[in-house]
Amino acid sequence: MSDANSNSTVRERNPSNLRAEVDALIAQGAFDLASRRLAELWRRDPASGTASFVTSRLEQLRDNVALAKFKLAILRSFTVEPIVPLLRAEAFAYGIDLEVHVGDFNTYVQDMLDGQSSLYRFAPNAVVLAVRTDQAAPELWRDFADLAPEVAREAAERVVRGYEQWIGAFRKQSQAALIVHTLEHPSSPSLGVLDEQSEAGQSGLIRQINRELRRMAAGFHGVYGLDYDALVARHGSEHWHDERKWLTARLPISAGYLLHMAREWMRFVVPLSGRTAKVLVVDLDNTLWGGIIGEDGMAGIKVGAEYPGAAYQALQRALLDLSRKGILLAVCSKNNLDDAMEALDKHPGMLVRAKHFAALRINWRDKVQNLREIAEELNVGIDALAFLDDNPFEREQVRAALPEVTVIDLPKNPLEYASAVRNCAAFERLTLSAEDQQRTEMYAVEKQRAGAEQKFQSKEDFFRFLEQEAELEPVSELTLARVAQLTQKTNQFNLTTRRYTEPQIAEMAKQPEWHIFSIKVRDRFGDHGLVGVAITYDVGEQCEVDTFLLSCRVIGRTVETALLAHLAESAAQRGCKRLTGWFLPTKKNTPARDFYEQHDFELQVTTCEGSLWTLDLDSSTLRCPDWIKLKVAELIESKPGGKN
Amino acid sequence: LTAGTLEQVRNVASDIFGIPADRITAESSPETIENWDSMQHLNLVLAIEEKFAVQLEPEDIEQMKNIGAVAALVEKLQSAVR
Numbered sequence: 146m147s148d149a150n151s152n153s154t155v156r157e158r159n160p161s162n163l164r165a166e167v168d169a170l171i172a173q174g175a176f177d178l179a180s181r182r183l184a185e186l187w188r189r190d191p192a193s194g195t196a197s198f199v200t201s202r203l204e205q206l207r208d209n210v211a212l213a214k215f216k217l218a219i220l221r222s223f224t225v226e227p228i229v230p231l232l233r234a235e236a237f238a239y240g241i242d243l244e245v246h247v248g249d250f251n252t253y254v255q256d257m258l259d260g261q262s263s264l265y266r267f268a269p270n271a272v273v274l275a276v277r278t279d280q281a282a283p284e285l286w287r288d289f290a291d292l293a294p295e296v297a298r299e300a301a302e303r304v305v306r307g308y309e310q311w312i313g314a315f316r317k318q319s320q321a322a323l324i325v326h327t328l329e330h331p332s333s334p335s336l337g338v339l340d341e342q343s344e345a346g347q348s349g350l351i352r353q354i355n356r357e358l359r360r361m362a363a364g365f366h367g368v369y370g371l372d373y374d375a376l377v378a379r380h381g382s383e384h385w386h387d388e389r390k391w392l393t394a395r396l397p398i399s400a401g402y403l404l405h406m407a408r409e410w411m412r413f414v415v416p417l418s419g420r421t422a423k424v425l426v427v428d429l430d431n432t433l434w435g436g437i438i439g440e441d442g443m444a445g446i447k448v449g450a451e452y453p454g455a456a457y458q459a460l461q462r463a464l465l466d467l468s469r470k471g472i473l474l475a476v477c478s479k480n481n482l483d484d485a486m487e488a489l490d491k492h493p494g495m496l497v498r499a500k501h502f503a504a505l506r507i508n509w510r511d512k513v514q515n516l517r518e519i520a521e522e523l524n525v526g527i528d529a530l531a532f533l534d535d536n537p538f539e540r541e542q543v544r545a546a547l548p549e550v551t552v553i554d555l556p557k558n559p560l561e562y563a564s565a566v567r568n569c570a571a572f573e574r575l576t577l578s579a580e581d582q583q584r585t586e587m588y589a590v591e592k593q594r595a596g597a598e599q600k601f602q603s604k605e606d607f608f609r610f611l612e613q614e615a616e617l618e619p620v621s622e623l624t625l626a627r628v629a630q631l632t633q634k635t636n637q638f639n640l641t642t643r644r645y646t647e648p649q650i651a652e653m654a655k656q657p658e659w660h661i662f663s664i665k666v667r668d669r670f671g672d673h674g675l676v677g678v679a680i681t682y683d684v685g686e687q688c689e690v691d692t693f694l695l696s697c698r699v700i701g702r703t704v705e706t707a708l709l710a711h712l713a714e715s716a717a718q719r720g721c722k723r724l725t726g727w728f729l730p731t732k733k734n735t736p737a738r739d740f741y742e743q744h745d746f747e748l749q750v751t752t753c754e755g756s757l758w759t760l761d762l763d764s765s766t767l768r769c770p771d772w773i774k775l776k777v778a779e780l781i782e783s784k785p786g787g788k789n
Numbered sequence: 790l791t792a793g794t795l796e797q798v799r800n801v802a803s804d805i806f807g808i809p810a811d812r813i814t815a816e817s818s819p820e821t822i823e824n825w826d827s828m829q830h831l832n833l834v835l836a837i838e839e840k841f842a843v844q845l846e847p848e849d850i851e852q853m854k855n856i857g858a859v860a861a862l863v864e865k866l867q868s869a870v871r
Contacts, residue, residue, distance in 0.1 A: 161800065192836065192839050192840060193804075193805070193832060193835050193836040193839055194800070194801045194804035194805055194836045194840065195804065197804045197805050197807065197832070197836075198804045201807050224831075226828055226831075226832075227831060227832050227835050230832075387844075389844075389845075389846065389847055392847075393847045393850070394831050396831070399838075399844075400834075400835040400836075400838035400839040401838070401839055401842075403835065
């Protein structure tokens with residue numbers, strides 16, 4: 146039987162006991178456990194009162210547990226203060242210590258235009274521009290029936306121009322991400338059903354503003370639209386709004402939906418702060434299909450186009466969507482391998498197949514151990530895993546043993562499985578590179594490569610057999626998003642672990658003394674895509690490596706040497722005498738620790754932060770290995786600059 | 790007024806005002822609870838609406854002079870629903 150524990154009850158702690166337990170643990174100094182219990186309390190009871198409790202205890206925990214720091218500013222035309230504790234509690238559950246700055250009512254224009262404003266002094270990582278239609282386009286909202294058609298159209302155009310001007314000013318002052326609420330259209334247009342008969346009606350013009358806002362946002366780096374209308378529609382306009390609170394407290398959202406506003410913001414904050422999951426590990430029985438394959442057999446399990454199997458197909462469709470965004474799928478199931486593989490390969494109702502999974506652990510062993518192995522096999526940290534399992538017992542075990550894993554709480558009803566996955570902010574992405582879309586195939590090819598390697602006597606023979614080709618080029622408009630993404634998420638082979646946003650990279654690329662290279666790698670098995678980044682800057686006769694990183698997929702096949710050799714060569718060509726670089730150790734970058742030493746750099750100095758290494762370029766023998774065919778693209782005028 | 794409702798309201802107030810529930814009584818009010826200001830009053834209203842699935846009218850909100858009055862209001866609204 147596969148789900149031997151499915152009927153065993155997980156010990157449920159009630160919320161008030163959990164509060165007492167958290168306080169006792171904090172008093173004892175058991176901060177990690179206190180933090181886990183506090184997150185559990187939030188999961189069990191995500192309400193306003195709980196949020197106040199969570200944020201007050203977070204003050205006591207923040208310096209004692211590992212949390213990612215993130216600063217969010219909210220510019221607004223309505224009351225958001227009651228949402229802030231909910232947002233901070235939700236962020237805490239994702240391992241983020243969120244500091245929030247709220248702008249004054251309706252001062253967002255001044256705040257964005259004035260370089261000395263409290264907004265810029267706060268130095269946010271991201272800014273939300275939450276403006277309601279009644280404020281952004283008052284004529285269209287209030288007096289629409291009085292407006293002549295051309296006046297209404299001009300008003301709509303003026304709204305977009307206003308946004309464009311403020312956002313342009315913002316981008317000059319700050320490299321923070323900007324999340325712009327699009328405008329809501331009225332739930333009861335002023336002309337009733339007549340309004341919908343024309344695209345130039347009240348709703349039509351607001352839709353047009355939104356289209357223009359999206360187009361404009363795409364013209365800037367790091368500016369994203371939040372579809373406020375869709376958010377309201379998902380929950381139902383009648384439920385979402387509270388006219389009483391709007392008129393008395395300028396709070397338009399009713400009490401029960403404030404959490405959903407906070408969660409929508411988190412869908413941006415989580416990917417921006419790098420707390421995303423890269424792999425989703427799924428269970429099989431009663432998760433990917435209904436029933437137990439080992440007992441019910443191929444004919445008995447439920448998965449297909451009709452109820453009840455449709456619920457599982459809906460989940461599978463959600464998984465395939467994640468896979469198209471570059472999130473790897475893996476299986477961890479207690480089952481007989483043959484039974485499970487037969488269903489995965491042959492069941493006619495299945496949408497996902499064995500080929501969609503980058504790793505499979507179908508056995509009777511402990512899931513915690515299996516998850517560790519999956520992370521190792523796929524070369525990702527444990528914190529990059531998310532875990533989907535219908536069995537609360539398994540979920541609790543994983544949470545206790547591997548607190549870094551994102552564990553998704555599946556609802557009891559399988560019809561809600563798909564939206565539980567789709568609503569998980571850990572799977573949100575704000576940009577998508579070609580590499581993301583092909584990742585599953587790349588991992589499949591990687592398995593062939595690993596198989597081939599074992600057949601060779603020497604590493605060198607294997608390298609020659611691989612026929613690697615590397616293509617180096619300065620960062621351009623086309624590669625900017627991927628380069629920034631790699632600095633944000635590469636943890637292992639990363640010498641300095643400096644994280645940069647797209648606007649920051651674009652700014653650096655404009656400076657003549659800075660050089661930003663990306664490297665693409667291909668071999669006889671396939672294309673790895675853009676897998677490495679090096680950033681240097683020249684100071685007199687010295688060229689310093691600011692960033693040097695490679696995706697772990699290509700490590701150990703001497704591509705790193707090729708990239709470093711190119712940095713040395715191009716620095717020498719510019720007249721530099723020395724190439725220097727820091728190694729800044731983190732919990733995760735040990736694979737890069739000996740990199741400079743292995744390439745004959747000399748140790749210059751060691752501090753509490755790391756070690757500084759230097760290479761004398763006149764006497765250096767550092768060369769690109771002859772088994773790598775290196776192509777260097779010319780530095781052309783394709784430096785980023787098209788966007789603002 | 791039932792003890793159950795009062796206790797639940799005290800627990801909510803304890804979270805919102807950040808003080809232990811056993812230091813909150815039916816008589817606790819903005820005069821005795823230091824950070825019961827207008828913003829915390831709004832937070833209390835929202836937490837009550839969420840917790841008890843009720844909707845408070847602006848007139849109700851003005852009546853919430855102390856914790857006992859809040860609990861009485863909750864009971865009135867809940868019985869009206871039934």
